[in-house]
Amino acid sequence: MGIHMKKYINTSRRINTKESEEWGFIVINALKKVWLATLIIELFLFIFFQPNEECSRAYYFYLFVARPSIGQGVWLAAADILFKKCIKSKSHRIVSLFMMILVSGFAAIAVWVHTSVGLMPVALLFPMVLCPFYRDWKMMVLQAGISTALYAAYQGYFLPYSPYLPPENLLIDVTIFAGCTFVTLVLEEQVNLSYILQEEKSVRDSLTHLYNHETFYEELEYHMKRYEEKKETFSVMIADIDNFKKVNDTYGHAFGDEVIRKVVVAFAEGHGNNDFSARYGGEEFAMILPKRGIEEAAGIAENIRKKFEEIAFQTELGEKHFTLSIGVAEYTKIYENASTFFEQADKALYEAKRSGKNRVCCAKSAE
Template identity: 30%
Template sequence: MKQNIKKVIEVGINQETDSWLAGKIKLVNIISLANFIFILWMILFDLFINKNHYLSIVLLGISFIMLIPYYLNYKKRYIASRLVFLSFAYFCICFLAVIFGKEFYFQYYLVPGVGMSLIFFRDEIGNKKWLFTLAGVPLWALLEFWFANYPAFIILDGKYVSAISYFSSFLIFVTAILMFGTFTHESDNQLKNISKMNKKFKQLANIDPLTNLYNRRFVDQQLNYLFDLAKNQNGFLGFVIFDIDFFKKVNDTYGHDAGDKVLQMIAKLADENFRETDLVGRIGGEEFCIVFTNTNKENVLKIVERFRKEIEEQVVQYEEKDIKVTSSFGISYFSNNLNSCEELFKNADTALYEAKRSGRNRIYEYKKDL
């Protein structure tokens, strides 16, 4: 049932429809259908309690006119649909008010009409939208002038007029609620979509596309922040730089696609071995880093050693060939003697150089005598 209602409301919308346009299409569809249904209820009410059915005859014609914008949306003539909707709405309001008099409060339909003109055409027809908006003011004045000088063309029974006027007021209220409710809902959806897109773009700006690890830019930002935090709160901060031993040889022997598979293998292992609070990033071609907080040196060494062994044991298959690699690691730790995170970075890089100089596939911690 819910899906069927959704299909009816979303007539004219497809996957390529812009979200703002989709909101306007839905708004026209909902108000057109709601007016059609409520007017039919008014007709049924009129048929049961009134001897003469002049109002029903007029309303029946108007109810079908209100479906024309719905049909135009179905034909994907979106701007025409809204132009017709507002033009017919203004005309029908004036027609009903003049024919049946001010007791029915039909002129109050001009209020939601003014709001709809601004919502409907805020993007497409520029300053012309003000023609539809400001049209409500002279039309209202014209109706008030008409009521003061001319009687209704069709006079209906007083008790009947009272009942229908309440029904008409209710319909005006419902129309306004539907209009602003629908627009607010679509605006909220649009803001949510914008927020999601902003988060996605922000994430893309911080993520290395090949490995899905954080990139150098993001690592530098976070490392600066964590360094200041450690300095202010005397907290733990460990920084590890590692790279793949003889990675150039992998690329030269098997090709860059094979090299990419090796990098992705490293990233997958990192995702499996480190905590969510550990920041892992790719900071160069085959160079990676890990930032540790809320732990100690012994745990860092234990975790990194386990990770080193797992890399050593992995086999990357590429075009029926087995590729094995190893990695070298350099570790530095925060101390109050350091003035900046650049020093922390440089110390880890120095330790990595020592690990590679000493034979590779090993871990070195930075010491002042390196």
């Protein structure tokens, strides 16, 4: 337990392009929303400001609308450029630190400017909401230290040397509280989005982006349960690229990966939106076809087989075409477990391979 608490992920590995885009989407886009909301709040308070001898409306606009909005906007734009140009290919920990400084600085600008609002220092805690996103306890401790240091700067310098402190006002307090609530919701939404993206990655195959082997069996068990409860029949199919080892040996593994990706294209064109496709393993693919009997499922399988066979691959040896063998089985009785049922489709696939490949074979009906 202690080892896992010290380090949740490998923070030294580099962030790839797709991951960096997710970081930018989640954090930087969240701050853009917060920036816009903050500007609206500042303009709202400006409308109700009553000028006095110490502060004219123009001076108030400069202090509490133009100054923070421009400062946060420049900060955010510079961070966006820096992230895209320099940071996105760095290690997870460096990207985390960059995001931490970005969010903390963004909050600090508002707090240091709006020194007269008693609730504003609470904004320095907002970056802590994003700590679960870093998944690194050292970053969490560092974030707490940064927030504390920024608050000390607020108390030691910005509050005593504020150019103007408007009198306390109930409208200001209520508006700022509502704004803080909105900011919290925005940041929590981004953290939830991060978890959703991570969960989606965990159930997908990285090469094809189809569901993986484990997720396929979870879905299969779900449909088996539906059959037990409501007698909703369904079918499954398993497809295998014929002579795939020869493809890799002849053209290389990178070309083999491209052939695997094209199976996804054939699957997408050959089945409906409600069907569940997965990369079962290696060059094998599986599909669950809800509410479809063996004949309809076999028709879909045949359509997929034809579409894949039609795909042309350009090689040094000229244009090449590859084929699929497919086995299909319908769930017509209760099986002991998912593996036992899926063996029926696997046996049908074996028969398709044995009888010449590039064909669809159906499992015999269960008695």
